[in-house]
Amino acid sequence: MTRDPAAAGGIRIVTEVPGPRSRALAARRDAAGARGAARLTDVAVEHAHGAYVTDVDGNRLLDFAGGIGMLAVGHTPDGVVAALKAQAERLVHLCAIVGTYEPYVRLLERLVEIAPGAFPKKAVLLNSGAEALETAVKIARAHTGRQAIVVFEGGYHGRTNLTLGMTSKYGLFKKGFGPFASEIYRLPFPDLYRRPAGMSEAEYVELAVQALDKAMVAQVDPSAVAAFVIEPVQGEAGFLPVPPRFFARLREIADASGALLVADEVQSGMGRTGQLWAAPQLGVVPDLLTTAKSLGAGMPIAAVVGRAEVMDAAHPGGLGGTYSGNPLACVAALEAIDRIADEAFLARARAVGERLRAGLERLVASYPQAGEVRGLGPMLAVEFVKDERTKEPFPELVLEVTKQALKRGLIVIRAGLYSNCIRLLPPLNLTDAEVDEGLAVLHEAVAAALATLGLPEHAKEGTTSV
Numbered sequence: 001m002t003r004d005p006a007a008a009g010g011i012r013i014v015t016e017v018p019g020p021r022s023r024a025l026a027a028r029r030d031a032a033g034a035r036g037a038a039r040l041t042d043v044a045v046e047h048a049h050g051a052y053v054t055d056v057d058g059n060r061l062l063d064f065a066g067g068i069g070m071l072a073v074g075h076t077p078d079g080v081v082a083a084l085k086a087q088a089e090r091l092v093h094l095c096a097i098v099g100t101y102e103p104y105v106r107l108l109e110r111l112v113e114i115a116p117g118a119f120p121k122k123a124v125l126l127n128s129g130a131e132a133l134e135t136a137v138k139i140a141r142a143h144t145g146r147q148a149i150v151v152f153e154g155g156y157h158g159r160t161n162l163t164l165g166m167t168s169k170y171g172l173f174k175k176g177f178g179p180f181a182s183e184i185y186r187l188p189f190p191d192l193y194r195r196p197a198g199m200s201e202a203e204y205v206e207l208a209v210q211a212l213d214k215a216m217v218a219q220v221d222p223s224a225v226a227a228f229v230i231e232p233v234q235g236e237a238g239f240l241p242v243p244p245r246f247f248a249r250l251r252e253i254a255d256a257s258g259a260l261l262v263a264d265e266v267q268s269g270m271g272r273t274g275q276l277w278a279a280p281q282l283g284v285v286p287d288l289l290t291t292a293k294s295l296g297a298g299m300p301i302a303a304v305v306g307r308a309e310v311m312d313a314a315h316p317g318g319l320g321g322t323y324s325g326n327p328l329a330c331v332a333a334l335e336a337i338d339r340i341a342d343e344a345f346l347a348r349a350r351a352v353g354e355r356l357r358a359g360l361e362r363l364v365a366s367y368p369q370a371g372e373v374r375g376l377g378p379m380l381a382v383e384f385v386k387d388e389r390t391k392e393p394f395p396e397l398v399l400e401v402t403k404q405a406l407k408r409g410l411i412v413i414r415a416g417l418y419s420n421c422i423r424l425l426p427p428l429n430l431t432d433a434e435v436d437e438g439l440a441v442l443h444e445a446v447a448a449a450l451a452t453l454g455l456p457e458h459a460k461e462g463t464t465s466v
């Protein structure tokens with residue numbers, strides 16, 4: 001695939017990236033900002049539209065990070081911006097604890113309409129994914145009168161104290177922040193790529209189901225479980241879909257014991273997988289679903305939506321907060337839902353996914369270090385390894401790929417328990433030209449990263465030794 005850097009409207013590089021103004025702003029950020037709130041790149045953005053951001057040095061970059069999956073509808077979509085402007089002139093804040101405004105009610109109604117499940121539903125609005133997860137736990141405990149929460153290895157549910165307790169990947173997220181809440185039980189997650197050599201996927205999933213059943217004796221009894229909380233496609237862990245057989249077993253255990261099944265669709269929801277939600281595609285309807293990220297088209301808003309009788313378990317005054325369901329965030333979310341729930345938008349997202357997958361498969365075919373492409377629909381990641389056979393993770397290569405891509409005008413970010421995956425979270429309405437431009441840069445970046453690390457760039461027939 002060739003790339004025409006002069007293509008109208010595409011990537012435009014006018015300085016090194018990150019450029020001097022970006023670096024100066026990054027230095028000011030370092031001086032005044034706590035280092036714990038770190039960043040993946042030193043790019044400073046001045047404005048953005050669609051799939052492109054323009055940095056403070058005048059470079060136009062293709063954004064395949066999309067605010068970490070917040071921008072299914074792209075940057076500054078016209079309808080969202082117009083709705084924000086109109087709302088800002090009418091009502092910026094009231095506080096839903098004080099009174100009611102129409103966009104708040106309309107958003108609740110829309111969420112209830114679009115959430116999976118042919119049963120009466122209700123919703124509650126929050127500000128962030130983590131807050132939605134905390135709220136789902138509160139509701140589940142209030143409904144069941146039980147305490148235990150079951151989560152999975154590789155899971156990411158947020159950075160507040162309760163959600164950190166639920167989150168995996170200790171070194172990056174949790175180190176030094178304990179103690180974490182009790183009554184959280186973490187079970188293994190079937191990562192098909194890392195199954196034992198010689199074992200089929202079906203055999204491995206069966207083994208995982210057996211381990212799950214055993215954990216319901218050895219670790220916690222299902223009758224003590226308030227909720228099983230799972231990402232239908234694990235996000236931070238590197239875009240691992242839950243195997244349907246495993247998901248179905250979780251549903252069975254929850255049904256048999258009266259526990260709730262909570263689908264954390266903060267990253268996988270709102271069209272990211274080519275359908276509105278990922279869980280139903282994997283054969284499961286959750287009792288509660290958490291959503292955030294692309295729900296707000298860039299505005300901070302989140303929700304829990306699910307079975308009405310469960311949602312009503314929390315006492316009046318027990319849920320929400322000062323900013324929850326802010327009017328500006330509500331109108332942005334209503335616009336985002338209108339766009340994303342449109343079948344034509346979702347069909348385009350699936351087409352983008354197919355084109356991206358084909359390009360990533362070419363990467364895997366070209367380089368032994370590109371181990372696997374996986375995901376669901378356009379929610380796609382590539383896992384990089386030092387050796388195809390041992391699958392030893394190759395995080396150094398991935399870090400270098402992100403740097404080389406950025407230099408060439410493509411923003412991509414990492415994922416994976418071992419930080420050895422590149423995940424793609426672009427707007428879902430990319431044009432074919434934008435998909436191809438991104439893929440071409442990614443291919444160049446992988447080749448350049450291999451060269452930088454002193455690895456021969458060769459076709460797949462050989463093995464690597466690093």
Ligand SMILES: Cc1ncc(COP(=O)(O)O)c(C=O)c1O
Pocket residue numbers: 068128129130131133156157158159231235236264265266267268292293
């Ligand atoms: C699956 C999942 N749950 C929860 C969260 C936390 O969301 P937030 O960063 O908005 O608190 C994230 C964020 O990446 C996520 O991917």
